[in-house]
Each structure stands twice: as C-alpha cells, then as structure tokens.
Amino acid sequence: MTEQLDAGAVAQQIREHDALDAPGGGSEVGRARRRKEDARLVTGRTQWTDNIQLPGMLHVAFLRSPMAHARITRVDTSAARTRRGVVGVFSGQDFAGEQGSLPCAWPVTADTVIPEHPPMAVTTVRYVGEAVACVVAVDRYAAADALEAIEIDYEPLEPVLDMTEALAEGGPKVHEAGNESFTWKFAGGDIEAAFHEAPVVIDRTYVQQRLIPSAMEPRAVVAQTDGDHFTLHSSTQIPHVLRVMLALTTGIPEHKLRVIAPDVGGGFGSKLQVTAEEVLCLLITRRLGKPVKWTESRSEGNMTVHHGRDQLQNIRVAADADGRIRGVQVKLLADMGAYLMLVTPGVPLLGAFMYNGVYKMDAYDFTCTGVFTNKMPTDAYRGAGRPEATYAIERLMDELAVEIGVDPMEIRRRNWIQHSEFPYTTICGLTYDSGNYEAATDRALALFGYDKLRAEQSDRRERHDPVQLGIGISTYTEMCGLAPSRVLGSLSYGAGGWEHADVRVLPTGKVEVVTGTSPHGQGHETAWSQIVADSLGVPFEDVAVLHGDTATSHKGMDTYGSRSLVVGGIAVVHACDKVKEKARQVAAHLMEASPDDVEFSEGRFRVRGTGTSQTIQEIALATFAAHNLPDGFEPRLDASATFDPENFSFPHGTHLCAVEVDTETGATAIRSYVAVDDVGNVINPLIVEGQVHGGIAQGIAQALFEEAVYDSDGNLLTTTMADYLVPSAADLPNFTTDRTETPATTNPLGVKGVGEAGTIASTPAVVNAIVDALRPHGVHDVRMPCTPERVWRTLRTGGGEPA
Amino acid sequence: MIPASFDYFRPSTIEEAVDVLAGAGEEAKVLAGGHSLLPLLRLRLAYPTALIDVGRVAGLRGVSDRGDHVHIGATTTHDEVVRSPIVREHCPLVALATATVADPAVRHRGTFGGSLAHADPAGDLPAVALALDMVLEVRSSAGERTIPAAGFFLDYLESALAPGEILTGVRVPKLGPGWGFHYEKFHRTAQAWATVGVAAAVRQTNGTVEEVRVGLTNMGPTPVRAAAVEEAARGVEAGQNGALRRAAEQAAEGTDPPADLHAQPDYRMHLARVLTHRALVSASAHRSPLT
Structure with missing residues (x-):
C-alpha cells in the first residue's frame, strides 16, 4: 500500500537537472535550464502580496450578497462599528459618489450594452x-x-439564470436595458451555397460549462498612500493595464499611482482583471489614510473571481459525401454573467476565428450573442474563446467521421491544410504562417500505438467487456501572441497589443532587462535571461529580469494570451540588437576600426581580419567611464524597444487520448495520453514541458471534473474544493509529450507561444475518447464534465443528453 | 483560517480533559487532528465557544494487541493505523479503508477516533466500524462506558456521545482465520469523499461463503450495515458465476442515500449494488493478513 520510490532513478534525475544548471558557454536558447525564480517561489521566501506587512496596516473584509438578484432596502452598520478592533464600516452608499464603474475595455459592437458596474453594490x-x-x-x-x-x-427580485430563458420575451431582467448585451456576427464565403444541397449536414449543440479558475495564490491587495501618491500591490497579471484603468476609474492621476504585481502565484486569466476589491482598497486607503490589506479566502474566490467558459454552442457543418467540409456555421450564446468586466464580451470573439481549426472550407458563418444572467461575470480563462472553438470543431470532426464512415484521423487528413500550402489564409482571414500537421500527427500516432489500441477496442467490443476503450483525437491550432494592435483596433478593443522591453548593460558588464510582461508562474526571468545571454554573449547568471512594478517597468501590456514570449520576448531581442549596435560603435572607436569592420559573436567584438577584440563587458566599463567615446556618442549602453506584432502566431499539434469507460459505474480512466505540440522554436524545453503538462491537466479538468454549479435561486453550490473538483496529480495519467518544431516565420526567434496549447487541445481529445468508447451503446455525446453519474445516465438513455 | 473566536484548552491527561469539557458548556468541541472540525470553523459553519485539544493527552494514541481484540487509541493518526503491523495482521480491513482516506497530508494529522466521533456517513471508517462490530470506549467526568458501533451512529454528524463525553479508544474484534477483506471506494478524485464505499469481510470454507459483513459508506444519514446482502451471500459458492452478484443486488435495500453534486440517490443505489459485488469478489479472493 505504500508507494515505493525508486531512489536510484530519482537521484539520476537530480543529477541530470543539476547538469542543466552548470554554468558554461554555448547556446542558452534551447537549453532546459531550471528556473532561476523557483527557489524563492517554492519556499515562499518572497513577496507574495499577502506576505506584505506595513506599519499601521488595517485589514479589510467584504460582506457579500447572499441574493442573486435583489434590491437593497436597508443597511445598518451601527452594530458592526462597535465591535472590537473596528476602524470603519462602509456600504455601497458610502462610496457611491467616488467609486465609478468597473471598466469594460472591449465593447465588441457599437451598440454593446455595458451596464454601470459599481465596485460595491448601492441599490x-x-x-x-x-x-x-x-x-x-x-x-x-x-x-x-x-x-x-x-x-x-x-427585497428579492426574480433571478435570471438560464441564457435561453433570459432571451425570451417578458421574463425578468438583469438590467433595465434587457438581457442581451450584444450580437456580433462574422462571415466568410457563401454559407448558403455551402449548405445548399450538401450531401452531409450535421447539427450539434455543445455545452461549455462554467469553470472557476483556481490559481494557487488567492487574490490579495495591499493599498497605501502618503496622502498624495498611491501604491497598490495586487496579485494581478496586469500591473500596467491596471494602473491605467484604476487611474481612469478612481480619478487618481496616473503619475501618482504605482501598481506592483510582486510574485504572483498563478492566474490563468483570472487575474487579467480590474477588480472591485482593487478599486475599493484604493478608496478605503484614500479615505482613512492608512495602508490596508485584503486577501480572499478560497470560498470567497470561488464566488467572486471571474468565471470562465459558459457558452452554449450550436455548430453545423455541411460536407461533401467524401467528408470534405463545405462550410461551418456557429451560433453561440455566451453567458456574460451580471456585468461586463475587462474583456468579458471579447472572449467569444477570440474563438470566432478558430472554429475552422486546422481545416479548409469554403464558407464560415459565426454569430454570438452575449447574455446577462444573475451570476458571477465571466471573462478570460486559459485559452479564452479558443478552447471552446477547438472543442466544438474537434468534436464535430468525430461526428463527421462517423457520418461518412471513416476513421476520425482520416477525416482530419482529408480536410486539414497541407504542409505545402503554408502560408495559408483561412476562411476567417487569418494567415497561418507555418505549420506541419502531418508531421505532428505521424509522431503522435507512433508514440500512441494507434493501431494497437484500435485492435484492443474492437476486441473489448466483441467481448462485451464492461470496461470499454475509446480513442480521442484533437488536431488543434490556436492563435497566440496577442496581438497586432491594428487587429485589436478593428475588433473594437480599447488598447493595443504591443510589448516593451528595456535592456541595460551595467558598468560591470552585468545586464538588467526590464520587461513589460508580468510573469505569474511562467518563468520569464529564466527564459528572458537565456535570450539575452545568447544575444549579448553574456553568462546566463549575469542577467537579471525586472518586472511587474510600474515604477521600474514603466511600460507594458502584461501577460495573457500566450503573448509574453511571442511579443515581449521579441521586444527583448530588438532592445538587445540596439544595445549591440551601440556597443559596436564604441568597440570600433576603441579598436580604431570602422564599425563596418567589427563583428560580434559570443560576447566579443572583433575587427575583421585582425586579432584585435574587446568583450562586451570591456565596452560596458568604457562606456561607463566615458573617457574615450566616439564624438557625439551618448554614454549609455542601454536601449528600449516596443514591438507590435504584424500577425498572430499559430501553434498546433496532435493530442491523442485513450480512455477506459466502466459501463457499470460510468467511471472513466485515462489509459494513455500523447501530446505532440508544435510551438515553434523552444527557448527552454523544461518550461515548455511544464506548460504543456499543466495545460493538459487543466483541459482534462474541464472534460472530467470541473463545473461551477448554481442552484435555482442563483446560489453557487461549488464554493469549496470539496465541491469544485480540481484534479491533482493523483487523478491524472502520465503524459507522453513530444514536439515538432516548425518555426514561426513572423518573428526573429521563430517562437509561437505555449501557455494555452495544452488546455485548448486536451478537452476534446478526452471527450472524443469517451464518446468513441460508447458509440456502440448509441451514445453520440456526453455533456461536460463527463462525471461518472453523467456517463451512467447517458448510457441508460442512449444518445446525447442525459435525462 | 479566520474562525470566530473561541477559548482553547490543551489538557495533558484524560482526567483533566473530561473535567475541562464538563465545565466548558454545551457549545464546546473536542479537537483532535482537526481535519473535520477545522473546515467547519474556517467556513464559519460551526461556532464552538471552546475547543478542548486532546492531541497531547497521554495514553490516547497508539495501537495495542489485547488478545481477542485490537485496541486503537482515539488520537492515533490514520497514517499510524495504516502502518501498524498489529492492525495489518489482525484487522486488515481497517488498514485498507484507512489508506483511502483523503491524502497523505490528511492521514498524518487526522485521527482514527476523530473520524468516528465526527459520525460523517461519507467518512470511510464509520462503515468499517459497523461491519467489524467495533466497540467504542468513551469517558466523561462521571466515568467510563462502552458503546457498540451499531448503536453509535445516530444521524448525520450525530453520534451517541453525550455532552461531556470523549471518545478515548476503539476495540476492533479479531475475526480469526478464514476471512478476506476489501474496501471498495468510489470517488471522483483521489482526495474526494466516497460517493459510495463498501467495506466487506467474507469468511469462506472451501469456497463456500460462511459469513459476510458489509458496511456501506455514504448511503444514508449514518453508515449502513447491508444486512440483506449478508443474509443473501451466506452459503453461496464464491466462485459460482453470478452468486455474489445476486447477493449484492440487495445492497441498496433499506438505504436512504443523499443527493448532492456528485450523485443522485438512484445512482448511489446502483453504485452500491455494483460496488458491493466487486467488494465481495475481492474480499473472497484476498486473505488476511496484509503483507
């Protein structure tokens, strides 16, 4: 019963990893460096927001509505004011004049209904x-x-809890303006022609259940003021965006507001937000003149961290008799929850361009309606729109394969973009710059043992084994690297998608990098150090990366949407290039050569054809001294770069999943999982591996475990981790991972981003496998999460929806 | 954890503990490993006025062989129970079930007595206590008494412990030779409570089932003894096709399973039948002691 650890194998792994950390020359990019930030993060010897203690600091606790929809008729705080240790008690009325409205930066249409969103409810x-x-x-x-x-x-009001009912005439309204926030349409090609007399039409509706992002570190805020300037520490993904939005919301001038994201323990999109608590802590500190701290409990967070997903997806495909797709039509209802938060309406739009997946088609038609309900607002959650799109198209491809009567991998091969066709402009107008679906798929099939598993599946079916085997495929792509500013503008987003970096070589030759990205677990300090070490030819250990503090990093667009490396990393590269060019001027001057004759490699400037050279460290010291510089040369070896991408990046891959389904109990068990991802060139394979593993786990969680459940009164039932089941390592199989590397052609590193790939890919692979196992029982869908009870009920009723 | 305020006592002897409990009022709670009580405090679902921490009371912790039974002290941790050679030899079903409790961190803090005193029908050990006819030893300032497991679990989170009484230890009868055991736990994640659990003990002679004990986890407001299964299984040939399955068909009889996010009652009843069959098959195939 006790686990036996193989001490020898563990020791070997430790030795291998120690070797990764050894200093040395050669290329840093591509090296599986262990993360330099981890020692302090995993020991907690660092500045988590809740660790901050300030003299005289007060603590804030929020009273939260027990009602889903109600008028506040009376507030009495008098008794609370007399309690021990109480300094102040405030209700919404106390802030009504100054709290403003929480911002929505993405009004997706000109007539999007954006209701007032008071940080603290008033009426x-x-x-x-x-x-x-x-x-x-x-x-x-x-x-x-x-x-x-x-x-x-x-005074209770009738709650609105179902999207379809919300749109019906005459029902209760979340807001006076009605329950529809917007309807956004997008189309390419002639959809009517595609469906006209199409030999095959399949129509399915999938439920993207509501999810609760469960970052390891709960949200926490510390606000302080000296009476004039304000400093806000927050466990946020977006210190830069937050500063701008808080300045606009509270009226505190931007230059008098410093926002700091210290070390942040995960976000998954949930900390890509301007929260009520951040605004209110600033208002409280402004009113009391004292520093204040608020840290949420897990149960509080489950209720009030923005939720993810929650879409009702109707997807139709028209195909030829051989399974070639003519067109895809998507009609989406997206649950906004009670208010629009920072990018709430934009989340389904991020998926709108992905329902075509890796496939070619003649026509595409997309409509999304954003619906208000009396639930926690939704917003970005790992993948944000793209997991939903990928799920729908990858589920539908399996249905199409069944309809046509071919293997589900064959139907994909018939429809996907061939390697030779890149760059390829899709029906959605995106140009996929590079990719090789054949290579990733062939590798995955080999690792998986596809044919052998199919044979076992047949055998189990013939034997009527109570445990059936299913195989699920997901050949996904995603759009990453958010985002070209012009594209964001065309989609009515309120800001750009560039990223900024400063690189400065210090007098001793050490390097400081200031990045506008805001890591919260991604390992930017390590990866950026690897990039800079190679670019400037300095040791990895000699690079420090500063981030997350608007006083030191004045400019940035922060971290989300798999953008940090693809956008922020490129800004670092460009800044390094500028530094090198400056250093070349100094080197040429010191070596009395023409800059054109000076070459740079591995940290050393050489005069071509001579033995003369200077290291970048020597140039740094000479620049610092400034005794002997070219005429007119500014004595500085630093540079800034702001990079605005011209295109998204398009990671892709093939995930294969084998699931055993116990038809007696409905229990599912993942038997094997193979992921071959193509995220372009890789800076640090260890970090990529970690992202892939975590991403797959999170996608499996949606397929099998997680769902935010509200009861018929609008009470959240899944407020604890006993009810909202986040799987642990014990609940997940070993993942077999591999990569193909088809470099992106749109950036100098050839990178594509990896933050969301696993989550986007894995959910349909798992559900496809479950449905595949049960098809002989007449099952063509199981609603997520595919809990044992749901699988059991589906088996009893057959078909799709459990009774 | 930000609970409401309470008084805290940490007695070092059982005499002191029962005296403190007697004087602490009706809203006092006994604290052992804390893994059931602290979540209630954290969520402010319980407002005890006083906690009497028995974690350092001498003599409450440890496993001993008492001849016809094994004695498990109330504050013995789950991990100590699982690793005890005495438990593994003489009452392996206890070890099998305890090994499924939550996760290693919980098993290193949570206690055997605490799990029983909490009387949570979703806990793994109450059903085992019923199936094995354990006897619970309790003590108050008025003296000592024993309560058979069959009379201990009164309702959801309600035991026969009277105000002022502390569970001090548990007697687990040794069942003797010929028995096989299994605990079949069905749960959605490794750390989750049992959706349904089945504790089974089977005694055979030459393949004939002589005696069966079945306790069900989370099939009602209290743990349930599946008497109908026990009756139906007696005398069947364990290896005979379908015999144990037919007996297990009685598993849901007399149960009143709860409805929650993880399962509706009809599904739990179905699971009870399937899992009881599996537990009987496994128990029939496995002989004690554990190695």
Missing part, C-alpha cells in the same frame, strides 16, 4: 457574492467577526 445586487459592505479593522479576525454584525435587508 441592487445582481449576483451572489457581489460586495455590499466592508469592515476595516485592526486584524483579519476582527474584520471577519464584525461582518456578521452588519444588517442588510433585501
């Missing part, structure tokens, strides 16, 4: 968990105790 609550009052006290215990003494009376 009406619209979801369970909405902040209605707060206590400021000398410690967290006193604050939590006093919350219980606040009296609030509510």
Whole structure:
C-alpha cells in the first residue's frame, strides 16, 4: 500500500537537472535550464502580496450578497462599528459618489450594452457574492467577526439564470436595458451555397460549462498612500493595464499611482482583471489614510473571481459525401454573467476565428450573442474563446467521421491544410504562417500505438467487456501572441497589443532587462535571461529580469494570451540588437576600426581580419567611464524597444487520448495520453514541458471534473474544493509529450507561444475518447464534465443528453 | 483560517480533559487532528465557544494487541493505523479503508477516533466500524462506558456521545482465520469523499461463503450495515458465476442515500449494488493478513 520510490532513478534525475544548471558557454536558447525564480517561489521566501506587512496596516473584509438578484432596502452598520478592533464600516452608499464603474475595455459592437458596474453594490445586487459592505479593522479576525454584525435587508427580485430563458420575451431582467448585451456576427464565403444541397449536414449543440479558475495564490491587495501618491500591490497579471484603468476609474492621476504585481502565484486569466476589491482598497486607503490589506479566502474566490467558459454552442457543418467540409456555421450564446468586466464580451470573439481549426472550407458563418444572467461575470480563462472553438470543431470532426464512415484521423487528413500550402489564409482571414500537421500527427500516432489500441477496442467490443476503450483525437491550432494592435483596433478593443522591453548593460558588464510582461508562474526571468545571454554573449547568471512594478517597468501590456514570449520576448531581442549596435560603435572607436569592420559573436567584438577584440563587458566599463567615446556618442549602453506584432502566431499539434469507460459505474480512466505540440522554436524545453503538462491537466479538468454549479435561486453550490473538483496529480495519467518544431516565420526567434496549447487541445481529445468508447451503446455525446453519474445516465438513455 | 473566536484548552491527561469539557458548556468541541472540525470553523459553519485539544493527552494514541481484540487509541493518526503491523495482521480491513482516506497530508494529522466521533456517513471508517462490530470506549467526568458501533451512529454528524463525553479508544474484534477483506471506494478524485464505499469481510470454507459483513459508506444519514446482502451471500459458492452478484443486488435495500453534486440517490443505489459485488469478489479472493 505504500508507494515505493525508486531512489536510484530519482537521484539520476537530480543529477541530470543539476547538469542543466552548470554554468558554461554555448547556446542558452534551447537549453532546459531550471528556473532561476523557483527557489524563492517554492519556499515562499518572497513577496507574495499577502506576505506584505506595513506599519499601521488595517485589514479589510467584504460582506457579500447572499441574493442573486435583489434590491437593497436597508443597511445598518451601527452594530458592526462597535465591535472590537473596528476602524470603519462602509456600504455601497458610502462610496457611491467616488467609486465609478468597473471598466469594460472591449465593447465588441457599437451598440454593446455595458451596464454601470459599481465596485460595491448601492441599490441592487445582481449576483451572489457581489460586495455590499466592508469592515476595516485592526486584524483579519476582527474584520471577519464584525461582518456578521452588519444588517442588510433585501427585497428579492426574480433571478435570471438560464441564457435561453433570459432571451425570451417578458421574463425578468438583469438590467433595465434587457438581457442581451450584444450580437456580433462574422462571415466568410457563401454559407448558403455551402449548405445548399450538401450531401452531409450535421447539427450539434455543445455545452461549455462554467469553470472557476483556481490559481494557487488567492487574490490579495495591499493599498497605501502618503496622502498624495498611491501604491497598490495586487496579485494581478496586469500591473500596467491596471494602473491605467484604476487611474481612469478612481480619478487618481496616473503619475501618482504605482501598481506592483510582486510574485504572483498563478492566474490563468483570472487575474487579467480590474477588480472591485482593487478599486475599493484604493478608496478605503484614500479615505482613512492608512495602508490596508485584503486577501480572499478560497470560498470567497470561488464566488467572486471571474468565471470562465459558459457558452452554449450550436455548430453545423455541411460536407461533401467524401467528408470534405463545405462550410461551418456557429451560433453561440455566451453567458456574460451580471456585468461586463475587462474583456468579458471579447472572449467569444477570440474563438470566432478558430472554429475552422486546422481545416479548409469554403464558407464560415459565426454569430454570438452575449447574455446577462444573475451570476458571477465571466471573462478570460486559459485559452479564452479558443478552447471552446477547438472543442466544438474537434468534436464535430468525430461526428463527421462517423457520418461518412471513416476513421476520425482520416477525416482530419482529408480536410486539414497541407504542409505545402503554408502560408495559408483561412476562411476567417487569418494567415497561418507555418505549420506541419502531418508531421505532428505521424509522431503522435507512433508514440500512441494507434493501431494497437484500435485492435484492443474492437476486441473489448466483441467481448462485451464492461470496461470499454475509446480513442480521442484533437488536431488543434490556436492563435497566440496577442496581438497586432491594428487587429485589436478593428475588433473594437480599447488598447493595443504591443510589448516593451528595456535592456541595460551595467558598468560591470552585468545586464538588467526590464520587461513589460508580468510573469505569474511562467518563468520569464529564466527564459528572458537565456535570450539575452545568447544575444549579448553574456553568462546566463549575469542577467537579471525586472518586472511587474510600474515604477521600474514603466511600460507594458502584461501577460495573457500566450503573448509574453511571442511579443515581449521579441521586444527583448530588438532592445538587445540596439544595445549591440551601440556597443559596436564604441568597440570600433576603441579598436580604431570602422564599425563596418567589427563583428560580434559570443560576447566579443572583433575587427575583421585582425586579432584585435574587446568583450562586451570591456565596452560596458568604457562606456561607463566615458573617457574615450566616439564624438557625439551618448554614454549609455542601454536601449528600449516596443514591438507590435504584424500577425498572430499559430501553434498546433496532435493530442491523442485513450480512455477506459466502466459501463457499470460510468467511471472513466485515462489509459494513455500523447501530446505532440508544435510551438515553434523552444527557448527552454523544461518550461515548455511544464506548460504543456499543466495545460493538459487543466483541459482534462474541464472534460472530467470541473463545473461551477448554481442552484435555482442563483446560489453557487461549488464554493469549496470539496465541491469544485480540481484534479491533482493523483487523478491524472502520465503524459507522453513530444514536439515538432516548425518555426514561426513572423518573428526573429521563430517562437509561437505555449501557455494555452495544452488546455485548448486536451478537452476534446478526452471527450472524443469517451464518446468513441460508447458509440456502440448509441451514445453520440456526453455533456461536460463527463462525471461518472453523467456517463451512467447517458448510457441508460442512449444518445446525447442525459435525462 | 479566520474562525470566530473561541477559548482553547490543551489538557495533558484524560482526567483533566473530561473535567475541562464538563465545565466548558454545551457549545464546546473536542479537537483532535482537526481535519473535520477545522473546515467547519474556517467556513464559519460551526461556532464552538471552546475547543478542548486532546492531541497531547497521554495514553490516547497508539495501537495495542489485547488478545481477542485490537485496541486503537482515539488520537492515533490514520497514517499510524495504516502502518501498524498489529492492525495489518489482525484487522486488515481497517488498514485498507484507512489508506483511502483523503491524502497523505490528511492521514498524518487526522485521527482514527476523530473520524468516528465526527459520525460523517461519507467518512470511510464509520462503515468499517459497523461491519467489524467495533466497540467504542468513551469517558466523561462521571466515568467510563462502552458503546457498540451499531448503536453509535445516530444521524448525520450525530453520534451517541453525550455532552461531556470523549471518545478515548476503539476495540476492533479479531475475526480469526478464514476471512478476506476489501474496501471498495468510489470517488471522483483521489482526495474526494466516497460517493459510495463498501467495506466487506467474507469468511469462506472451501469456497463456500460462511459469513459476510458489509458496511456501506455514504448511503444514508449514518453508515449502513447491508444486512440483506449478508443474509443473501451466506452459503453461496464464491466462485459460482453470478452468486455474489445476486447477493449484492440487495445492497441498496433499506438505504436512504443523499443527493448532492456528485450523485443522485438512484445512482448511489446502483453504485452500491455494483460496488458491493466487486467488494465481495475481492474480499473472497484476498486473505488476511496484509503483507
């Protein structure tokens, strides 16, 4: 019963990893460096926001609405004010004049309904968990105790909880303006012609259940002021965006507001937000003149961290008799929740260009309606729109294969873009710059043992084995590297998609990199160091990466959408190039040569055809001294670069999943999982591996485990981790991973991004496998998450939806 | 954890503990490993006025062989139970079930007695206590008494412990030779509570089932003894095709399973039948002691 660890194997792994850390020459890019930030992160000897202690700091606790939809008729905070340690008690009315409205930066249409979104509810609550009052006290215990003494009376209103019902005439309204926020349409080709007399038409509806991003570190905020300037520490992915939006929301001038994202323990999109708590902590510190801290509990977070997914997807495909796709039509309902938050309406748009997947077709038609309900607002969650799109098309490809009567891999081969056809402009107008679906697929099939598993599947079917085997495929692509600013502008997004970097060589030859990306687990300090070490020819250990503080990193667009390397990393490359050009001027001057005759490699400037050389460290010291520089040369060996990509990047890959389904209990068990991803060139294989593993786990979680459930009154039932099941390593199989490397042609590193690939790819692979296992039982769909009970009920009723 | 305030006592003897408990009022709670109580405090679902921490009370921790039974001290951790050679030899079903409790971190803090005193029908050990006819030793300032497991679990999270009583230890009868055991746990993630669990003990002679004990986890407000299965299985040939399955068909009889996010009652009843069959088959095939 006790696990036996193979001590020898572990020791060998440690030795191998130690070797990775050894200093040395050669190329850093491509090396599986262990992350230099991990020692402090995993030991906690670092500045998590909740670790911050300031003199005189007070603690904030929020009272949250127990009602999904109600009018606030009475608020009495008098008893709470008398409790031990209480410094202040505030309700929405106390902030009504100054709290503004939480911002939405993505009005996707000209007539998008963007309701006022007070950080603290004043007259009406619209979801369970909405902040209605707060206590400021000398410690967290006193604050939590006093919350219980606040009296609030509510006049209940009928909640809106179902998207379809929300759009029906005459029902209750979340907002006066109605329950529809927008309808956004997009089309390419002639969809009517594609469906006209099409030999095959398949029509399916898939439910993208609501998910709760479960970052390891809960949200936390520390706000302080000296009476004039404000500093906000927040566990956020977006310190730069946050500073701008908080300045606009609170009226604190931007130059008097410093935002710091210290070390941040995960986000998955949930910290790509301007939150009520951030705004309110600033207002409280402004009012009291004291520093304040708020850290959420896990249960509080489950209710009030923005949720993800929650879409109802109707997808139709028209195909020829041989399975060649003519056209795809998508009609989407997307649950906005009660309000539009930072990019809420834009999430389905990020998927709109991906429902065609890796496939060629003549026509495409997409309509999305954003719907208000009395639930926590939704917003970006790992993949943001693209997992939903990939799920729908990859599920549908399996249905098409069954309809045509061919193997599901064959149907994909018949439709995907051939390697020879790149660059390829899709029906959605995106130009996929590079890719090789054949190579990734062939590699995956070999690793998986596809034919052998199919043979076992047949055998189990013939034997009527109670445990059936299914095989699931996902040949996915995604658009990463958010984003070309002009494209964002054309989609009505409120900002650009560039990224910024500063690179400075210090007098001793050490290098500081300031990045506008904001790592919260991704390992930028390591990866950026590898890029700079190669570019400037300095040791990996000699590079420091600064991030996340608007006082030191004045400019950035932060981290989300697999953009950091593809956009931010390229800014670093460009800044390094500028530094090298400056250094070349100095080197040429010192060596009395023409700059044109000076070559640079491995950290050394050489005069072509001579033995004369200078190291970049020597140039750094000479520049610092400034005694002998070219005429008019500014004595500085630093440079900035802002990079705005011209295109997205398009990672792709083939994921294969074998699932055993116990038809007696409905239990599913992943038997094997193979992922071959093509994320272009790789800076650090260890980091890529980590991203792929975590991503697959998160995608499997949607397929099998996770769902945010509200009851018929609008109460969230999944407020704890006993109810909202985030799988652990014990619940997941070993993943077999490999890569093909088809470099991106749109950036100098040839990189594509890897932050979301696993999550986007894995969900349909798992569900396809479950459905594949059960097809002989008449099953053609199982709603996610495919819980044992749901599988069992589907088996009993056959078909798709469980009764 | 930000619970409401409470008084905290840490007695070092059982005499002191029962005295403190007697004087601490009706809203006092006994704290052992804390893995059931602390979540309730954290979520402010419980507001005890006082916690009496028995974690350092002498003599409550450890496993001993008492001849006809094994004695497990109430504050013995799950991990200690799983690793105990005495438990593994004489009551392997306890070890098998305890090994499925939550995860290693929980098993190093959570206690055997605490799991029983909490009387959570979704806990793994109450069903085992029923199946093995354990006897619970309790103590108060008025003295000691014993409660058979069959009379201990009264309702959801409600035991026969009277106010002022502390569970001090548990007697696990040795079943003797010829028995096989299995704990079949069905749960959605490794750390999750059992959707349904089946604790089974089977005694055979030459392939004939002589005696069966079956306890069900999470099939009602209390753990359930599947008496109908026990009756139906007696005398069948374990190896005979379908015999144990037919007996297991009775598993849901008399149960009143809960509805929650993970399962509706009809599904739990179905699971009870399937899992009971599997547990009987496994118990029939496996002989004690564990090695």
